[in-house]
Amino acid sequence: MSDTSPILQLPYILPSQAQKHVTHNEALRLLDVLVQPTVLDRDRTAPPASPAAGARHLVPAGASGAWAGHTDEIAVWEAETAVWRFLAPQPGWQTFVLAEGAGLVFTVTGWQTLNQLAPxxxxxxxxxxxxxTNRLAVASSATLLTHSGEGHQLKVNKAAAGDTASLLFQTGWSGRAEIGLAGSDDLSVKVSPDGDTFRTALRVDRGTGRVMLPQGMTVTGSVTGTAVQASAADATAGRLLAVGAFGLGGTAPLIGNAEVTDGSIAPGFYGYDSAQGSSGGPSGVQCGILLHQSRTSGAGEVQLFLVESAAGAGCLPGILFSRARSGGAWSGWFAGGVVDSAGNANGRYIRHQDGTQTCWQSVTTVTSGEAAITFPAPFSSTSGLITTMGVNGTAASSICPRITARTATGANVSAFNTSNARIAVRVELISMGRWY
Known part of the structure; x- marks a missing residue:
């Protein structure tokens, strides 16, 4: 019969043994070490200089001094005898390393951390x-993945760019939405009504980070931030125009000096009000709308000005002015174009934007006196008014037409023959003057 136990090598009390307490106490000392065993550390290669009674360490490979040759054994300091006692572990023994807060188990390959042995x-x-296919399956009302002290990443890896790494959301095991790298390395968000047909709602280019919306976008709220105009006259490149931008869908922003030549006026519609500091418009204009457009930066600019109100002569509400420049100073303001053209029982007339009016009409004179005529449209005054006449007849060379008593609205017309007698003949009249 052996003198020690087969597993822990505890000494037996032998028959008729003297001083049985010595053997018993020795067994208790071994149990004190091996029951609920802990060690201080396992990386010390030399014994501590002043160990405490019962200090325990795992001896690492390459240890020196009293520990030499005791790799993987548990070293216990016996203060009574001032010696290190070594316990050789057997496979399956477990201990806890206080310095690491880790549990160890002894295997045929040495001490191993318990969590490294998980199958x-x-x-x-x-x-x-x-x-x-689904080698990990969880049925639960929720799944928690949390951090171990700092952040946390959930990694979904794929083998090649053409493969898929995504999150698929289903209803009744039928796909309804997918987020991830679906068949490429661009991030995409796809949706499906039936699990068969998927439409890409959003795609983010992996190289540029640009977002594409292949199906379009509907925004029911406000779009704000630096991607949108900061004001109605904000011309920052790439920003979205808001309602009212340069007068589109809202009040046009007020222009300051309309005749600057440094290219600083952004193309668009502007309000003009001289009472609020606007300047550079046509002479006499008080209020109006300015359209400014540029061909190139700092040059090739044109302006159209629609008058709302004015105080100067030759500048009425509704008149359109224009001017241009090509790298130098602005040209003068030009007014042109037909304002009105019509006909009536008295003839026809045409009115030009610069105030010029032309009337033409046919009149038959009488022998009994002067024929009173009315112009097709009245002139503003007789100042600068000119009327010229011609006779429509075979005897034109022997007939002399005459006009008298002309006013802004009409005149008297007669025709005489070589004998100075009034005759009845068809006369053509053209009158030119101003309508404002």
């Missing part, structure tokens, strides 16, 4: 069955 599962089902 690799071919599949794992938690409250549900796993299969060859």
């Amino acid at each position: 690799e599962f071919a599949s794992l089902g938690i409250s549900t069955a796993a299969d060859e």
